[in-house]
Amino acid sequence: IATIEDVDLTNKKVLLRVDMNSPIKDNVIMDTSRIRSHIKTIKELVELGSKVVIMSHQGRPGESDFISLKSHTEILSKLLGFNVEFVGDIIGPEARKRIATLEVGEVLVLENTRFLSEENIEMPFEQLMNTNFVKKLSHLFNYYVGDAFASAHRSQASIAGFPLVMPAVAGRVMEDEIKGLSKAINGERPSTLFIGGAKLKDAIKIMNHLIKTKKIDNILTGGLVALLLLKAKGYNIGKAEKIIEEKFASLIPEAKELLKYDNIFLPEDFVSDVDGNVEVVSSKEIKGSPKDIGPQTIDYYNELLKNSKTIILRGPAGVIEDERFRNGTIKLATESLNSNAYVIFGGGHFISILNDLPPMLRKRIGYISTGGGAVVYFLSGEPMPGIEALALSYEKFFKGLK
Ligand code: 3PG
Numbered sequence: 001i002a003t004i005e006d007v008d009l010t011n012k013k014v015l016l017r018v019d020m021n022s023p024i025k026d027n028v029i030m031d032t033s034r035i036r037s038h039i040k041t042i043k044e045l046v047e048l049g050s051k052v053v054i055m056s057h058q059g060r061p062g063e064s065d066f067i068s069l070k071s072h073t074e075i076l077s078k079l080l081g082f083n084v085e086f087v088g089d090i091i092g093p094e095a096r097k098r099i100a101t102l103e104v105g106e107v108l109v110l111e112n113t114r115f116l117s118e119e120n121i122e123m124p125f126e127q128l129m130n131t132n133f134v135k136k137l138s139h140l141f142n143y144y145v146g147d148a149f150a151s152a153h154r155s156q157a158s159i160a161g162f163p164l165v166m167p168a169v170a171g172r173v174m175e176d177e178i179k180g181l182s183k184a185i186n187g188e189r190p191s192t193l194f195i196g197g198a199k200l201k202d203a204i205k206i207m208n209h210l211i212k213t214k215k216i217d218n219i220l221t222g223g224l225v226a227l228l229l230l231k232a233k234g235y236n237i238g239k240a241e242k243i244i245e246e247k248f249a250s251l252i253p254e255a256k257e258l259l260k261y262d263n264i265f266l267p268e269d270f271v272s273d274v275d276g277n278v279e280v281v282s283s284k285e286i287k288g289s290p291k292d293i294g295p296q297t298i299d300y301y302n303e304l305l306k307n308s309k310t311i312i313l314r315g316p317a318g319v320i321e322d323e324r325f326r327n328g329t330i331k332l333a334t335e336s337l338n339s340n341a342y343v344i345f346g347g348g349h350f351i352s353i354l355n356d357l358p359p360m361l362r363k364r365i366g367y368i369s370t371g372g373g374a375v376v377y378f379l380s381g382e383p384m385p386g387i388e389a390l391a392l393s394y395e396k397f398f399k400g401l402k
Pocket of ligand 1: 019021059060150151154199371372373374
């Protein structure tokens, strides 16, 4: 992979793919860590005298976090200390006209890449190269900089399409993540992954892969991931039945397969919202809406965490946006850091509870990754299109020149 050092960026137009995908509540950005993480790369590109055009996605179509990048741009301006321009367009005449007239030192943000329906389809590389997205924009730039490590597991045009048709280098976040996580890949055993959250398709795929390849010793589950497994086991999961049935029913057969492994652990109890009251309920008799893992689960997960040498936390364990259901995620982080293991925090949810931890404990974190799903993909050795495309770009445009 080529990096920023390998190219002369003076006076050059650079298309920079970052990942500013942030937690959103009522259209407001709740945590700016992902945006902050890319400041280093953007500053460097500006200092090197390039003209920078930024693209990122935010949320997924149909979800409440699927919003414009206007407010992300305002945050970028504040963090960078100069005006960053936003254009509410991606490949249309408005965006292309503005890109054409961009001056050195100017930074422009395009609209949410997923507003283009094409971007939402994961495709093989040959097809990505031929998308409208890539065709309309690539010739307007000298270089592509891939900095969106957190999305590198997606075979989408903005991530893996451009590097195939133009010289592409890795940005600083991409570089740091690959270096930081490579250290953990050969981490000491036993290793434990905690996996929670609501991205169930990714979770099932990765659990399967990790268990079959024996890359991890224990998998502890929380969040909707755990509820899907419990449902597959035939348990009644209270008010979570609806979401699993409506959105994730197709994953139940695969989830059932995973139940036969005795190193995948399920919660014994939950903290549930029962008609507005917070109650601890047993996994065997879930009432109301289960929103966090319960105290018994925390104790028994803690036993496994204590004996681990490498821990990866890919959360969250519950609905941490609600104060009443933050405890499980915070406790798991605390217990992990109190062990002697090398602890990796993966993804926005664990990053957003950092302030809930005492500074002494925070210091013990081995590595904090901006990636959520991407971390687990990387550690499991699954190919990551965003990294593979950068490597292919190196082969095609740089090799032999060095
Ligand atoms: C993430 O938050 O994991 C990345 O931004 C990728 O988002 P996605 O899972 O919607 O593709």
